[in-house]
Amino acid sequence: MKKAFGERRIAAKFLLLLILLAIFGCGTGHGPTSVVDPTTGRQLSLLWSDEFDGAALDASKWNVETGYGPDPNSPGWGNDEWQLYTGSSDNIKVENGHLAITARVSGSGGKRDGTITSGRINTKGKFNVKYGVIQARIKVPGGKGTWPAFWMLGANIDTLPWPKCGEIDVMEVTKYDAADKTTHATVHWYDQTLVNGTEKGWTYTTGKKTFADSLSNDYHVYEVDWNADRIIGKIDGAVYFTRLIDPASMEEFLRDFYLLFDVAVGGNLAEAPNSSGTSWPQTMYVDWVRVYGTPAPATTEAALFSETRSASQIPYSSIINSADWSGDSAIPNPNSTAVTPKEGTRVLSAQFKNDLGKGWNGIFFNLGSADVSGFGSYFFSLDASQFTDLHDLKIEFTDNTDRKGSVMLSSLTPTVSGNWSTYQVPLNSIAQADLAHLVYLGYVNPVNASGQAVAGTLYLDDLYFGACTLAPSVQFTATSYAANATTGTITVTDRCTGAATRPVLISNGSESISVNVTLNASGSGSATVNFGATSDATDTIALNNGATLTASYGSGAATVTGTAAVTAASVSTLVGDRDPKDGAVYLYASNPATVIDLIGGVNYTVRDNWSTGSVFDMAYADATLGSVIAVTPGSGWGISAACLAYTGFPAGFATSYSTLHFKFKGHTSVSVKFPGATTEEVQHPVSSATSLGNGWYQFAINIPATYGTVATTTEMGIFVFNSAPFYLTDLYFD
Incomplete structure (x- = not known):
């Protein structure tokens, strides 16, 4: 590094000063349209920003989160926080060119009793970022009772809950390490080989920087500089945190994230507000937030192998035969005239052989390190007219750290013209590989309908990257x-x-x-x-x-x-469907207008816990669905189990119905039992249900296909083996 400065030290310092002035300046007006990545020297464009110049929060950019958190099993947003997040202007407002998030405490301030309110906003579903420089100019609140944060969560959190979605904390000010004199940057991820308290696999790395004076005295620019190799945390341009990304165990940080701002009160990383010595209200002011990333490509498409698409090229140094990589042969010929081209005068042929007993083969474009991250799709045309046994083929993308993303040919729908089938691969489906550093693009392992390797010749033409054109x-x-x-x-x-x-x-x-x-x-x-x-x-x-x-x-x-x-309104003939008939037979529903068809003491005897000791709350207030059933476990079976059963139906009651429906929340699976059925008990993973968001899943269980004959069944139970409650609603048959 010292040699790199050499005689250019003064010029470099002056250039750095200009960059810092451009980035940090006085914080008014709009940010620069580009910055220079100090690590790579690449130009980064302004991708997204909010200067908070309007009269209200921009709803096209931000969502407002409310409540005490989506998971009743872990109240206080998983951190035992005290505040109620609201959308009130008392807690969130935009004025005088700033976002203001204000925490307020009424009276003595109690934990999650409504006396403490604050604000939390995010860009989920409205703006995601993968790599770049993410900055905000912020004046944090003071004291030890608040926990202000500027942070990011993995955009796939609904399908991979925390910590598997990943978390990047750009700035947190907590009660620790001199409290409001210290900023923290942290990354959280999941490593299945680790056990960290009750959170199996959760691990993190954190860094901090402490100042002589409170950070609440003035505005500071907090940022992360993030690429596929590392995440760097900075304050006012000074680096104080670096974490290298291990692609094998930290794949969370190779995906999209969304942004959040909030001011928590109390909880794991803040003092209790009524004993912190903090005066109230406390406000976090955000002057602006800006995200810089790789500029969009100069053209909307770039050719890999094409004679007619000349506006831009993705250069490659060679097309590799897998025999050169200890595989069976796959011989490329980029000048084949064996078939009529889709365009131009020549095609790329690939002769796949199973000749060396290696069990795999393929051809690979050697791209060096191409940046295709700005494109939406990869297109190629394929002629398989002389490869009659071909059923499937892998299209594989490999980055500069050997991470691979792939798609199977059979999952794509082609456009066909004569012998040529044109395919489109949306690049957002290749999340595993860093497409900003694409090294190899391969066509690998052709197989027949039985999955067996087959030999033959494929012809490829008109290979290019461009905008995604698949219609929604x-x-x-x-x-x-x-x-x-x-x-x-x-x-x-x-x-x-x-x-x-x-x-x-x-x-x-x-x-x-x-x-x-x-x-x-x-x-x-x-x-x-x-x-x-x-x-x-x-x-x-x-x-x-x-x-x-x-x-x-x-x-x-x-x-x-x-x-x-x-x-016209249907007249149901379903057994048990009461007027006004709706084609469903309900045991419970969140919507108070829904007619409950099966009544305890009339259609069945009683709700029961099958001796588990479980306790029912039939009107638990869920933040997402309203009134639901909460089933708290007991130990009557000698192990923690939560069970809700309906008993005393007429024998064979379930033969009148084909499907059992219910919404479920709380665990990764749920068991349903029809005593006396051919198959009495089946465990159903939530992966077999439809995700409704916020931890809720919609189950639709085919009774005859799952349980067989239910002619003698007089009861039904829904249960889990766990020490935590589960939640249930909209339980009905049809």
């Missing part, structure tokens, strides 16, 4: 709904977006609501729409006979729609 879709899962139906389902597929939360507008012709759909990494997701008196807050829309329901996804010219007709 939205639809209802039914083509029509009776006017007395209670729920429906919408599904969204948006492979160009990948993991995100996106709104869908639902209209009945005169009223509309917005329903959020959480998409997985493949860009697929679904959500429940409730039917009844229209209420946007509860995702409920009115059904009027003869109307058409329309679901709209996207914006402007890119909007796509799906429709469903509303028909």
Whole structure:
């Protein structure tokens, strides 16, 4: 490093001063449109920012989180925090060019009793970032009773809960290490080989920097500089934290994250507010937040192997035969004329052989280290007319640390023209590899329908990177709904977006609501729409006979729609379906308007805990779904178990129904038992259910297929073996 400065030390210092002035300056106005990555020297563009110049929080950029946290098993947002987060302007406001998040304490201030309020906002589903420089100019509150933070969570948190989603703390000020004189930067992740207290696999690395004076005296710029190799924490440009990323055990930090600001009160890292000596209220001011990253490519596409796409090229040094890597042969010929090209005068042929007994083969473009992260998709055209046994093939992306992401040919839908099939690979589905440093792109291991390796020749042409063009879709899962139906389902597929939360507008012709759909990494997701008196807050829309329901996804010219007709109210013949008949037989529902069809003492004898000692709260207030059943475990079976059973039905009652439905929260699996059935007891993992977000899952269990004959069954139980409660609602048969 000393040699690197050499005689240029003065010039380098002057350049650094200019950069710092540009970045940190006086904090007014808008930020620079680009900065220089000090590690690599690469130019980073301003990707996203909020200067808080408006009169209110920008709802297109931020979500407001409220309540005491989504998990009742771990109240206080998992940290035993005392405050109630609200959306009130008393706690969150934008004024005078700043975001102000204010913590307020009424009276003596009690733990989670409503006397302490504060604010928390995030960009989940509205802005994600993977690598770059993430900065905010902040004036933190003082004292030991607050816990202000500027931080990031993995965008896949709904499918991989914390800590597996990863966490990056850009700034935290806690009660420790001289309290408001110290800033902390921390990264949290999951390592399955570790046990850390009750959080198996949770581990973290932290750094701190302490000053002589309180950080609350003035604004400071807090930032992380993040790439695929390391995360660096800084304050006012000074580095005080570095963590190298091990791709084998820290893959969390190779994915998208979203941003958060909050001011917690009390909890694990702050003093109790009523004994901290802190005066109230306390406010965190944010002047601006900016995210810089790799500039978008100068062109919308770049050719890898093409004779007609000349605007930009992804250069490669060679096409490697797997025999050179101790595999069977796969012989490339980039000048083949054996078939009619898709474009130009030549094609790339790949002759796959199973000749050396190695068990694998492939061809690989050697790209050196290409940055394709700014593109949406990879396109290629394939002619398999002379490879009759081909059923599948792996398309593999390898980065500069040997991380691999891949997609199977059979998972892609081609556009066919003659012998040529053109495929598109959305690059957000290649999350495992760092596409900013792509080294190899390969076509690997062709197999037949039985999964056996096969030999033959493939022809490839028109290989390039470009914008994702896969059209999204939205639809209802039914083509029509009776006017007395209670729920429906919408599904969204948006492979160009990948993991995100996106709104869908639902209209009945005169009223509309917005329903959020959480998409997985493949860009697929679904959500429940409730039917009844229209209420946007509860995702409920009115059904009027003869109307058409329309679901709209996207914006402007890119909007796509799906429709469903509303028909006359159905008259159910389902056994036990009480008037007004809705085609479902309910035992419990969160919606108070839902008719409960099966009544204790009438249709069955009693709710029971099957001697577990479990206790039921039939009106537990859940932050997401409202009134639900909370089942607290007991030890009556000699082990902690929570059980809710319905007993004393007429024998064979379940033969009238095909499916048992319920919403479940609290554990990774749940057992359902029909005593006397062919298969009495089955454990159902939540991975077999539909995620509804915030820990809730929708189960739909096919009774005959799962349990066989239920002709003698007189009871049914739902239970878990665990010391923590589970939560249940919308329990019904159809």
